[in-house]
Amino acid sequence: MRTVTLALLVVIGAAAPALAQDDKRYDVNIGGGAMFPLGSYKDSFNTGGNFAFGATFFITPHIGIQGEYNYDKMSGPERTLGLSATPTALASGTALIQSNQQLHVGLFDLVARSRSSDSAVAGYVLGGGGIYHRMVQLTSPAIGYVTVCDPYWYACYPTATSVDRILGDRSSNDFGINFGGGMTFGHEAKFYVEARYHYVWGPAVNQATATPASSSTVPTNVSSNASYFPIVFGVRF
DSSP, X not given: OHHHXXXXXXXHHHHHHHHHHOOOSEEEEEEXXXXXXXXXHHXXXXXXXXXXXXXXXXXXXSEEEEEEEEEEEEEOOOEEEEEBSSTTSOOOEEEEEEEEEEEEEEEXXXXXXXXXXXXXXXXXXXEEEEEEEEEEEEEOSOOSEEEEEEGGXXXXXXXXXXXXXXXXXXXXXXXXXXXXXXXXEESSSEEEEEEEEEEEEOOEXXXXXXXXXXXXXOOSEEEOOEEEEEEEEEEEO
C-alpha cells in the first residue's frame, strides 16, 4: 500500500507542472484601429481605419498558426486637375476627383508568444503572407479632359483623357507579406495592442499613351506596390 501511495504521489508531482503550463489550444481575436500608408502610397491616400477578425491554433504553448481577415479603408485627398473641353485644348477649368481604397485581406501567419496564457502580461510576434484584394473608387462631377498618372488609382493617362474614362471602380488581387508583434493584458479575455508592417506586390500599371511632351524620360509602366502600417486594439478570448 505504501508503495502504491508513493507511486501516485510521484505521478501527481510530475504531472502538476505540465498541467500548470498547459495553455488553451486556440484563441479568437477581434479588434480595430488605424492604418497608415507609407512611402509614395501616402501621397494617394490618407490615414484610414482597420478592422481585424481572426483565430489562432497553438501547436505548442508558445507556437501557433493564425488565420485572419482584415478590412481596411482609406480616403484619398481631394485632387484638383486641370480640365479642358477637348483633348487638344488648353486647360480652362479644374476637375475635382475624390477617391477611396478598400482592402479585403486574408492572412495566414506564424505566431510565437512569450508566455503561457496564465500570465497577466505577455508579448508575441507574428509574420506570414496573404491575399490582398484592393479596390479603388474614383468619383467626380466634372465633364471634360484631364491628365493624370497614379499607380494606386490603377490609372495612368499622361495625355488628355476623358474624365469618364478615369472614374469608376478598379480592383486587383495581390500577394503580400506582413510581420509585427503585440502585447496582451489579462487572463481568459485579454486586451491586446498590435502593430504590423504590410507590403503588397501590385500590378504594373501601363501608361495609356506615349511619353508626354517633356525632356525627361518616362517609364512605360509604373508600379502599384504598396506598404502600410496598421495599429490595432482589440480583445483575444
